Amino acid sequence: MGGGVCGRNNGLTSPLMFNKVLQAVSKPLFSPGWPCLPKWTRPKVLKQLLLYYLSTILSIYSNWIPANSSEAMASSKPAYIETSKKGLLKEKIARAYEILKACTLCPRGCGVDRLSGEKGFCQTGEHAIVSSYSPHFGEESPLVGSHGSGTIFFARCNLLCLFCQNYDISHEGEGVTFSSGEIAKAMLFLQDRGCHNINFVTPSHVVPQILAAVDKAVELGLSVPLVYNTGGYDRAETLSILEGVFDIYMPDFKFWDPKVSEELCEAPDYPEVAQEALKEMHRQVGDLVMDGEGIAQKGLLIRHLVLPEGLAGTGQAMRFLAKEISPNSYVNVMAQYRPCGRASEVHALRRTITQEEYQEAIQAAHKEGITRLDERKRVFLFNWI
Secondary structure, three states, rough: OOOOOOOOHHHOOOOOHHHHHHHHHOOOOOOOOOOOOOOOHHHHHHHHHHHHHHHHHHHHHHOOOOOOOOOOOOOOHHHHHHHHHHHHHHHHHHHHHHHHHHHOOOOOOOOOOOHHHOOOOOOOOOEEEEEEEEEEEOOHHHHHHOOEEEEEEEOOOOOOOOOOOHHHOOOOOOOEEEEHHHHHHHHHHHOOOOOOOOEEEEEEEEHHHHHHHHHHHHOOOOOOOOEEEEOOOHHHHHHHHHHOOOOEEEEEOOOOHHHHHHHOOOOHHHHHHHHHHHHHHHHHHHHHOOOOOOOEEEEEEEEEEHHHHHHOOOHHHHHHHHHOOEEEEEEEEEEOOOOOOOHHHHHHHOOOHHHHHHHHHHHHHHHOOOEEOOOOOOOOOOOOO
C-alpha cells in the first residue's frame, strides 16, 4: 500500500484480516460491521495467518506491562498540543480542506473537487475510509515498546504499488467510512489501551480528515505522539501544513530508479518526490530521538523494502540518506517482500528475496555510512510461487 502498507505487518497478512479473524472467534474489538471470514482457498495462506497471530499473541503476553504503570510513556508533550493552544491547528485544517476543492494534496494532482463527491486517483471523496484500528506489535521497536503502536489503517492509496501486500485495502478499498469524530474516538481508544503513539498508515490522501480528527481528539485528552506512516509519495507543500502536528515521520523510500517506479506504481517521479519529502520531514523533526525506555518521541524513521534483483536501488537510496538527510538516520531495511496483488505481472517480483540479497542490502547501507539500523529478527518466507 502506497501510504505505508506495502511490505508491512512482517510480510504475513493484512490488518483488515486481523479484524475479520477477531470477529470470527470473539466479540468485535475494534470496529463494527466486519464481514465473516472468507472461504479459505489457499491453506498456505491460512498457515501464514496462524503463525503471524501466534507470534503477535506471544509478543503481547511476553511484553505486557499495565497501561497505568510508572513506565515512561512520553518525556515531553507532543507538538500538536501547543499548536492547538495557539489556534494554529484550525488554520491548518482550513488550508488542507481548501485543497480538496481542486485536489492537489499529493503529487498525482488530480484537481477533482472531493468536497462535492468527485474522486481522483485515490478514489476517496470528502470522508476517509478506515480498514482497521488496533494496537500493533509488528512495527519497529521504537514504536512498539511494551504496549504497541496504535495503528489506524486507511483504505485506498495515492501510490498503488502493484505488489501491495494489502491489495484488498489499498486497491479495492475494503473498509468503513469514518467521520473525523469517529477517527478521533479511535485515537482515544488506542491511547486508552496504552499505545505509545497513534500511527496513521497511508495518510497522504486524507491529510485534512486526519487534522480535523486530531483537533477533536486534543479536546478530549489526546496526549501521545503522532506517526505519519507513509509510502513517501508526498508533496512537500502538503507536508509543510503538518509542521507542528506530527512528531514522528515514518516514510518508505521505495525506489531509486524512475523506470522501476513507473512500472510498479505508475509514478516515474516517485524518486524525486520522495527525496524532497524526506528532506522536508527531516527539516521539521530531525533524526529519531527516543526516551530512556527506547520509545520514539520525535524524529524521522525511514523504511526501505528490499526487492528481488535489486529493483529498489538500495545502494543509491542509502547513499542519498547518508549524504542528503543524515548519517544518523534511523533506517529499517526490510526483508519481508512477498509476491502479492499483481506482482506476477513482473517477472522479478514473482519470488521472495534471498538471504544473500538481504545481506547485500545491509552491507550496502553500512558501506554508504548508514549504521543506525532497526534491529529485529528477520523472517525469510518460503517462495510459494
